[in-house]
């Protein structure tokens with residue numbers, strides 16, 4: 001079946017349908033990960049976006065019940081060069097095509113994803129539409145132009161959990177799969193704010209020794225402080241951090257009271273709560289092969305990333321300093337508060353998908369909590 005991808009600036013790509021059929025739209029971004037498409041599909045931070053994979057063959061390893069970052073597919077469209085229906089992996093239980101169909105996600109295959117990526121790189125991430133029912137370029141471009149811009153959209157409060165819950169599962173291991181960690185090994189009480197949290201963050205926190213209670217995005221700081229946690233964690237999530245005023249005000253109440261660690265959207269919200277500002281990047285960073293330097297140790301780590309916004313570190317010059325830097329585009333990859341036990345990173349130390357170079361950051365959070373335990 002035919003499918004067409006139209007970008008808001010008028011560029012058209014003709015391909016073939018896979019996954020669900022119909023029409024879908026969102027901000028088109030490219031992801032440079034060579035593996036891990038299932039984690040990309042289930043990452044809540046992709047809500048409102050359509051993802052094109054730069055790796056050319058997608059589908060080879062099928063879909064398995066374990067490699068999920070949430071219980072749902074959040075992205076609105078999936079774009080690949082060559083879809084492979086014939087999968088091979090000892091854990092796989094279904095094909096990618098069947099998975100997308102089952103979850104109602106429209107895909108397009110057989111387009112020149114290299115040309116699409118170069119276009120997005122040169123012109124910037126932009127809205128687009130995939131259709132298997134309308135093939136008229138003019139009508140498609142008109143529809144793509146009518147989609148609201150990602151800037152100004154609060155999507156995170158729409159994907160958060162509805163009530164607090166406790167998490168006890170640790171990191172996956174070949175022998176045990178996902179282990180249930182003994183409560184006696186969880187020494188640090190952490191309240192984790194869910195803005196669309198990836199499950200591997202929770203597993204990393206638990207494996208580092210944290211007793212984690214996950215709470216909704218607007219859970220009052222007073223109630224979180226009443227639980228007397230050793231630290232506060234701020235999660236990743238979709239959309240623009242800037243319009244999330246209530247959440248930002250809430251985060252301010254933890255500053256100076258508890259150690260805080262933020263990842264991705266959590267890092268951006270922390271930047272805003274500390275009085276800084278965030279900006280929208282031209283096309284952002286999405287992939288699992290992005291070099292970052294830890295400014296304290298001068299060590300380079302290869303990281304997983306997925307963001308379109310960034311913290312302007314100059315806007316925080318009196319409060320926080322640059323702690324990690326992206327070596328590709330020199331964007332702010334992490335910050336540390338100048339006097340308080342507060343730090344955050346733009347990249348994803350939980351990987352999933354990606355290398356484990358940055359796992360040490362969860363231990364850094366634990367060390368910080370140990371030092372400030374009351």
Ligand SMILES: NC(=O)CC[C@H](N)C(=O)O
Nearest residue numbers: 236237264265307308309
């Ligand atoms: N993965 C994330 O938390 C993404 C943060 C934010 N939505 C951005 O695009 O920059």
